[in-house]
Amino acid sequence: MPARIPEPRFIEPVLGVVFDLDGTLVVSRHDFGRMRHEVIRLAERYGVTPGRLSPEEPLHRILESARDELRSSETPTTVILRFEAEFHKLIDGIEMQALDRTTVRAGAPALLRGLHERGFRLGLLTRSSEPFTREALLRTHLDRYFPFTRTRSAPGPAKPSPEALLYLLSEMGVPIERALYVGDHLIDAECATRAGVRFYAVLPDPSESSTMSTDRFLAAGASAVAPDLTELARQLQI
Template sequence: MWWWPDRPPSRAATTPRTWRPSAPPPAAEPETEPFYMTSSSIARRAGGWPAAIVFDLDGTLVHAAPDIHAALNRMLASHDLGPLDLEAVTLMIGAGPAKLVERALKALGETPDEARVLALTDDYTPLLAEQGQKLCRLYDGVEGTLRGLAARGVKLGLCTNKPEAIARQLLVHYGIENLFGAVTGFDAARPRKPDAAPLLASLDALGVGIESALYVGDSITDVETGHNAGVPVVAVSYGYSKTPARQLGADMV
């Protein structure tokens, strides 16, 4: 039975917590894939197998920065702006399309108002969909880890600030869409991460409570999302965060 020894914090902790499992963790599997962790090491960190694991997308499962960079620069060029380099754009990723556009405009010396940000976001989003998966890739070991978790009966969800249609397009492209019982992307009618609503929507769709779930992401936005929802968070050691993973306040790294 899956069990958390105590409730997760309501806000990001300053240091990773020490977990006290009620039973010995599952035996280790050979770690043959260079993912941030294998399915067994998730269980070793958490003290057992969760009923559900919800993942962030960009910077966690998929290295999507090159396509985001290409689409953003196409949008900027259409307004006689830019270009921005890949490194700069990569560090802007993580809070949804509107925030990406706002950060890009500020990097170019503007102080944009909300109307300008929304107008350019409307121009950017279809270009991102058109860009598709020309340059992105799954991180090493992701597919094997997801399939291993699903084979053990762990329900999988996706919670991202990326528009949901584009997120689903990525999953279909890589042939892993059938592994996910819930996909929650950006919806104008719902607050975006770090609000708890998108993650709670994913868990509702999976039929799993917060006490039986885990959230995996790469940024402070993801850590805050999990803690706002009352769900423990694993921070991956790669991705797009400016801050090192061990300084994000996640429950596990």
């Protein structure tokens, strides 16, 4: 029998809900493989040892590893900053190419409309750039629901740093104990659990290849797992 998807265990009244974007509310089909390989080539041009970085790692880990090696080899700070600027420019360019194939995920409009009508404060925390996030929300007509957003373009920590989520919740005026973060990736679970915020997982859209499962999310600290946004709405009584 398939694993039973757990029901939420928390009874504290939720005031604010923060969502991930890619995979959770929209399906973007980013070419992450291309991003990782091109970033590794860029890092090696700046002096990272060839073969040291793995294309199997997520982008933020590749950046962290490249930055650490450059620092350990006493690369000048100005050079590291130039590398980071080129990194973001490269990723931003590839990311924007996905806009034409970005679609809203089934159930997202109804879920967000229901939360909005019931007075929940809604926020968006994403590793996408600010230009991509803004345009993706406009194209999918979800922009009206998000007065609070934090992207990787924002100054300061980015997801999965817990500080990124805590900064956003502070802007929203939502206490940690009354917050909920919703995402479709282990990075989202890591961010939420390290911040002390309850996390609800949504399994990836069937159109996307993924190894995520209910068991993996529960092991990562999820309080509940929904197969789709329609079931998430039911869990939230929307």
